[in-house]
Amino acid sequence: MPDLRHAALGVGVAVPPDPMFAFFQTRLGPALFVLLALAASAPASAQHAVSVRVTDEHEGTPLSGATVVADTDPPTGASAGPDGIARLADLPSGDRTLTVSFVGYEPATVRITLPRTDDAPVEVALEEDEESLDDVVVAATRTSRTIAALPTRVETIAGEEIDEKVSMDPSNITMLLNESPGIAVQQTSAVSGNASIRIQGLDGRYTQLLKDGFPLYGGFSGGLSILQVPPLDLRQVEVIKGPASTLYGSGAIAGLVNLVSREPRLGAPERSVLVNATSAGGVDVGAFLAGRDARYGYTLLASANGQSAYDGDGDAFTNLPRTRRITVAPRLYAYLSPQTTLWAGLSGTAEDRQGGDLAVIEDGADGYVERSESVRLTTQLRFDHALSEAVTLTAKQSTTAFDRRLALPDYRFEGFQVATYAEASALIDHDAHDVVVGLDLRTDAFDQRDAVGPELDDEQLTVGVFVQDTRDLGDRLSVELGLRGDWHDTYGAFVLPRASALLRLTEDVDLRATGGLGYQAPTVFLEPSESRAFRGVLPLDETVEAETSVGGTVDLNVQTVLGGRVTLSFNQAAFLTRLDDALVPAGDAAPGLLRYRNAAGPVRTRGLETNARLGLGDLKLFLGYVLLDATEAGLADGNARRAIPLTPAHKTYSILVWERHGEGRIGLEAYYTAPQTLPGGERTSGYWVTGLMGEWRVGPARVFLNLENLLDTQQTNYGPVVLGARTSPTFAEIWAPTDGFIANGGVKLSL
The missing domain is CATH 2.60.40.1120 (Carboxypeptidase-like, regulatory domain)
Known part of the structure; x- marks a missing residue:
């Protein structure tokens, strides 16, 4: 056969015709060409x-x-x-x-x-899928584990829940926390509206409040803490109920609440604006901005809140104080390398609030009024560096300066607080172990200015060392062992062990248990002092000892699908805490003075907490119940027991939400609080609080309307809150809502 290579190269070589070659050219050539073309073009057209x-x-x-x-x-x-x-x-x-x-x-x-x-x-x-929150990593535990893999029981409020509560009250986090089972926001003043967090029936000072892992709200500044935290920049809220002192030291006896901020993400910048107004004369305007590229990022929270003096019950005294507050919080991020991140933040809040006789506030008449002016400045710095895939180093520092002036008609109290926190820690991921080890230093200095009465100047310093090991012992069992040692410059050394375990009974059922010790360094900046504007409060004497505790929790968690359609998440928890040497007001102080002493006997809280969440299509139902038995030593006899005031034995939570993704949602809420015991031994009535909220998307905006306290439940329905003469009144203990029915509405806009 002739060599065709030259013809293929286009070289002019004469060759005689070949019969087989001619047949290929004239008969098979065209057909084969078509087949080859189809074969080549078919994949191309389908890809x-x-x-x-x-x-x-x-x-x-x-x-x-x-x-x-x-x-x-x-x-x-x-x-x-x-x-x-x-x-x-x-x-x-x-x-x-x-x-x-x-x-x-x-x-x-x-x-x-x-x-x-x-x-x-x-x-x-x-x-966002509320049923899949088990996949969320919790910052408060310092490890990289998700909720489902943690031996410590952690609850998160995130996504839609935060978004819903922001619609109800964008000015602060009181509603965000108060409507979570097992957490109560206790109002401490009928005039100023001050409030504190209570977990499992224990006083607010036993709950550690953190912002991104920084303890920023203790001591003198604690009385206004939750009232001055706008929720607009929150990504999630983490709640640990029970002993949590290993990583965070003093103040985490009842548990901790960690507020986690939103961070910038690669891609388009984030721009969100919220405007809200209430029927009680409140106005809120807030904005959150965020952006990031490969090297740098930023976030900015700006919030302005105004509240008119509001008298909802017609007694001519404010149910909501007149308030003006501005918060600005910028934060800058530097991504120095894939292994290294540095961020620095500054947060500033200025507030002026006045409560009391409405005629004094609005018209300048003579009468009773309380005024609180405060400025809070906080700096935060955090550095993270991954030495390897197994070791990450973290260093962080914060400084908070808090200046506040309280003025009454015949009295004033002024003070300046500086609190610092510094920590160096390492997270070591080795085989089945997640080990956290570190040390921290805390200082707290209070300087009282222009003292009228006893001086409350105070300085405290605490050094702590901690280690925690979270380990998997097979597929079904995980344990967490922690130990902390603290040295306080006044109250000495404390050793705080803690242990948790997670047992996976089945794929859908797991059991957790936690136990540990805790302590609280004594201070005069407590709820009884705040409620009297620190008038007549005496400094602590040398006989006062630190408060110590032992506590534990056990909970069973079930997640399943009923009938192939209804999703169920069920949690049943039991808790127990014993608190020794609790700081309580002494009964032998002179008239007009308040002195603290250690209680003659222990404080005991125990109870059950039940949570259930059911989902069917666009409907979600949340049910909660808390049974609480909280007792303390009697005033005269340490062996005698009495109910801790303002701790209801029963409380229920019911929330029904219909939500159409991308369009809107409607929610109905109902909460029942059982009768409570007042400090004088009297029993209150039980009461219901109900609410209705709705939100709908209109183009790029979401419009919302919230009707809070539809039944208009108010404490004045059961008796007066303001007692005595109008020029120098006294006030009843607050055990029910004081503001009654309030509607609010507004718009959220993402740009």
């Missing part, structure tokens, strides 16, 4: 690419790391980049189903037809 942009349903921010999978055989998948876009290639023609998923969000499916008529990305907005 298509598609881009999918994945965002958060409410915020519109890109979800970097979201997964998109097409129903090919085998499945074709891709992950979203910093811009939230995932790109899938080599998809065959025809109808395709894309499944989009991301940790902490409900998966979504979208149907497309290939080839598409345009190249624009397919837009998919994911809704």
